[in-house]
Amino acid sequence: MTMRLDYLSIFPGYFDVLDISLLGKAVDNGLVEVHAHDLRDWTHDRHRTVDDTPCGGGAGMVMKPDPWGEAFDGIIGIEPDPSVHVIFPTPSGIPFTQSAAQELSTVERVVFCCGRYEGIDHRVIDYARTMWTVHELSLGDYVLNGGEVAALAITEAVVRLIPGFMGNPESLAEESFSPGQERLLEYPLFTRPVSWRGMDVPEVLMSGHHGRIAEWRREESLLLTRDRRPDLTD
Numbered sequence: 001m002t003m004r005l006d007y008l009s010i011f012p013g014y015f016d017v018l019d020i021s022l023l024g025k026a027v028d029n030g031l032v033e034v035h036a037h038d039l040r041d042w043t044h045d046r047h048r049t050v051d052d053t054p055c056g057g058g059a060g061m062v063m064k065p066d067p068w069g070e071a072f073d074g075i076i077g078i079e080p081d082p083s084v085h086v087i088f089p090t091p092s093g094i095p096f097t098q099s100a101a102q103e104l105s106t107v108e109r110v111v112f113c114c115g116r117y118e119g120i121d122h123r124v125i126d127y128a129r130t131m132w133t134v135h136e137l138s139l140g141d142y143v144l145n146g147g148e149v150a151a152l153a154i155t156e157a158v159v160r161l162i163p164g165f166m167g168n169p170e171s172l173a174e175e176s177f178s179p180g181q182e183r184l185l186e187y188p189l190f191t192r193p194v195s196w197r198g199m200d201v202p203e204v205l206m207s208g209h210h211g212r213i214a215e216w217r218r219e220e221s222l223l224l225t226r227d228r229r230p231d232l233t234d
C-alpha cells in the first residue's frame, strides 16, 4: 500500500525537506507519495489574497474560506470520501499521541491543512467534516506560527510506523509510548566505548545476563517515568 500525503500551505517549500533521510527513502521505495500545494494557487486576485480581518473584530487576520474550498475541490474532489483523512494541526486540537500515529499509519490518504495567521475560517473545517474524516490535532501547549512544522512532525511519527518503512521493526517495539510497553519512557541507552571521559557504561549492561539487564532497564524506565511523566503512570 502506498500512502499519499498532500500538504496545503502558503509555504509549500517547508515540505521540500521530505525528500531527504528516511522519509526520502520511503518516497523512493514507493511507500509514500508526497504532494505539496501552494494555497495561493487557488486565489484569483492580483495579490493572491488568502486572509481578511476577523468578523466580530479582534487582532490579526483570518484565512479566507474560498481558497481552501477551491483547493479541496482540486486536490481531493467534490464527492464525500471518509477514507480520506484531513488533518488540521492547531493548538486547539486533540493532543497528538503515538496511538493516533499508529492509527494514521494504516490509512491510504492524508491531507494536511496548514493554517497561518490567527487561523482558518471555521467553516472550512465544518465543510471538511461533511466530506472526509477530519482530525484537529495539537502537538503541545505552545503556539507555532503555522501548522507546517506540526505537519512535518506528525508526518514523521506516522510514516515511520508504515510496515516496511523501518529496516528493523524490532526497534519500534521498545520505544517510548509503544503499545504493549505500558506507557513508560525509554530507559537510558549506551554504546561503546565502555569508558568515556571518566564515565563508564553501567556494569549490568556489560554482564551478558539478559534477565538482569531487562530488570535494570525496566527499573530505569519506571524511575524516569515517575520522575518526568507521573501522568503516564496513573
Ligand SMILES: Nc1ncccc1[N+](=O)[O-]
Pocket (backbone or CB within 6 Å): 089, 090, 091, 093, 137, 138, 139, 140, 141, 142, 143, 144, 145, 146, 147, 150
Ligand atoms: N502548537 C501549534 N501552533 C500552531 C499550529 C499548530 C500547532 N500544533 O500544536 O499542532
